[in-house]
Amino acid sequence: MSILYKRVALIGLGLIAGSMAHAMRRGGLAGEIIGTARSAETRRIAAEIGLCDQIAETAAEAVKGADLVVLCVPVGVMAAAAEEIGPHLTPGATITDVGSVKRDVIAQVEPHLPEDVHFVPGHPLAGTEHSGPNSGFAELFDNRYTLLTPLEGADPQAVAKLRALWEGCGANVEEMDADRHDLVLAVTSHTPHLIAYTMVGVADDLRRVTDSEVIKYSAAGFRDFTRIAASDPTMWRDVFLSNKDATLEILGRFTEELFALQRAIRTGDGDHLHDYFTRTRAIRRGIIEAGQDTDAPNFGRASPRKEDAAE
Numbered sequence: 001m002s003i004l005y006k007r008v009a010l011i012g013l014g015l016i017a018g019s020m021a022h023a024m025r026r027g028g029l030a031g032e033i034i035g036t037a038r039s040a041e042t043r044r045i046a047a048e049i050g051l052c053d054q055i056a057e058t059a060a061e062a063v064k065g066a067d068l069v070v071l072c073v074p075v076g077v078m079a080a081a082a083e084e085i086g087p088h089l090t091p092g093a094t095i096t097d098v099g100s101v102k103r104d105v106i107a108q109v110e111p112h113l114p115e116d117v118h119f120v121p122g123h124p125l126a127g128t129e130h131s132g133p134n135s136g137f138a139e140l141f142d143n144r145y146t147l148l149t150p151l152e153g154a155d156p157q158a159v160a161k162l163r164a165l166w167e168g169c170g171a172n173v174e175e176m177d178a179d180r181h182d183l184v185l186a187v188t189s190h191t192p193h194l195i196a197y198t199m200v201g202v203a204d205d206l207r208r209v210t211d212s213e214v215i216k217y218s219a220a221g222f223r224d225f226t227r228i229a230a231s232d233p234t235m236w237r238d239v240f241l242s243n244k245d246a247t248l249e250i251l252g253r254f255t256e257e258l259f260a261l262q263r264a265i266r267t268g269d270g271d272h273l274h275d276y277f278t279r280t281r282a283i284r285r286g287i288i289e290a291g292q293d294t295d296a297p298n299f300g301r302a303s304p305r306k307e308d309a310a311e
Contacts, residue, residue, distance in 0.1 A: 004165050005068040005094075006031040011059045011081055012072035013037040013046045014232075015127060016098045018136020020070065021051050023169035026138040036062040037133070046133040060088045068165070071097035071109070076238035079108035091116040094158045098124055100185060100235070102149045102178035104242035110151070118158035121149045123181065124171060125189075129230040142170035143291055149178040186246035190239055191254060194247070196228035197236075 008030040010017040017035065024030040035052035036059050037043050047055045056062035063069050063085045073081050078099060089095065095117055099105040102121050113119055126144040128135065146166040150159050163173045176184070203214055203222065218226065240247055264272040288295050 002028070003031050004029050004161060004168065005066075007066045008033050008068045008070065009056075009059075009062040009066035010035040010052065010070050010072055011062060011085065012074075013042050013051065013133040014072060014131050015135045015140075016124060017070065017072035018046075018051055018133050019126075019138065019140035020072075020098075020136075020169065022136055022138035023141055024165070027168040027170075029165055029168045030068075034062045034066065042133055049134055051133055051136075059084045063088050063090075063093075065090055067093050068162075069093060069095045071095070071099070074232075074235050074238045075099045075101050075105060075242045076234075078105050079112065082109040082112035086112040086114060089114060089117050092118075094118045094120055094162055096120050096122045096162055098122060100189065100239045101242040102181045106149075106151065106178055118155050119151060120154060120159055120162050121151070121178065122162065122166070123147045123149070123185075124166070126171075127231070129227050131232045139170070141166070144171055145292075146171040146173050147181055148173060148175050149181050150175060182243050182246045183249075186243060186250045190243055190247050191250045193228055193231065193236055194240065194251070195254070196225040199225045200229040 008024065010021060010033065013035050021033050021035065024033060032054070033052045034054045034056055035043075035046055036056040037046065043055050043057070046052060059081060067090060069085065069089065071078060071081055078097065082095075091114075095109070095113060096119075097105055097109065099121075100123060102123060106119075106121055109121075110119060124141055124144065124146040126140050126146075128140075146169075148159065148163060148166075159175070166173045199222070203209060214222065261273070261276065263269070264276075287293050
């Protein structure tokens, strides 16, 4: 594939940004990749491993001359990042993000951008429990979905070009309304993460089960809760606070379902339990048929590095 953007600026150098850098290089999609991060240590590591062609000291410096800027910072600091880069953006540039929440990110970022740039919010549905500049790998987005949530009146060419970039990185790309995105992700990602954090917290509080027993016998399912609950705490704090309404709605539904299952267990209603588990099992088959996991043993995970956890 030919070069789509002459100069790409990555603001934030964690797992997603690192994986984007590797994937863009693999596909020959960017002429030059500039990266920056607030932490001097992160910038040092990124420079040491050659993650980008250049490492800039500040976001304002990184975006100069860039025709694509990707905000890869936690949702809670999107406004600050946008405010910093706004005056330095190149006319006609495309600005996007990788945040797990879209409506709040739009509200934070849009007011700080000049009118002569194209803002196309995005969200790659891929991740692991690892973070940092050396955690990325080119295959992270392969056959995973990236959702774009263009604003009303968005430039079709800017959207199409960004779509082509994500497809070149290996992703399946779909467009979605921002509010719809936030509700869907509350179901598929945000609430499951909250449940995982809760279950791990319960195990930690339940002192009658020793630490050694939790560690040794975790293959029964608890292992996967701990993998999800090991995700970046700052990112997930910001996600829940930013997508509060949708998450609370799904948590309410979850609580109702949980009470119904508690009642079935208490009353010995085996038919209800069997019917419920049969229905939920079908969703797992649908995920496999959609190519988002395999039916291979060990939950289809080929190696720890590529385990799906976040997002």
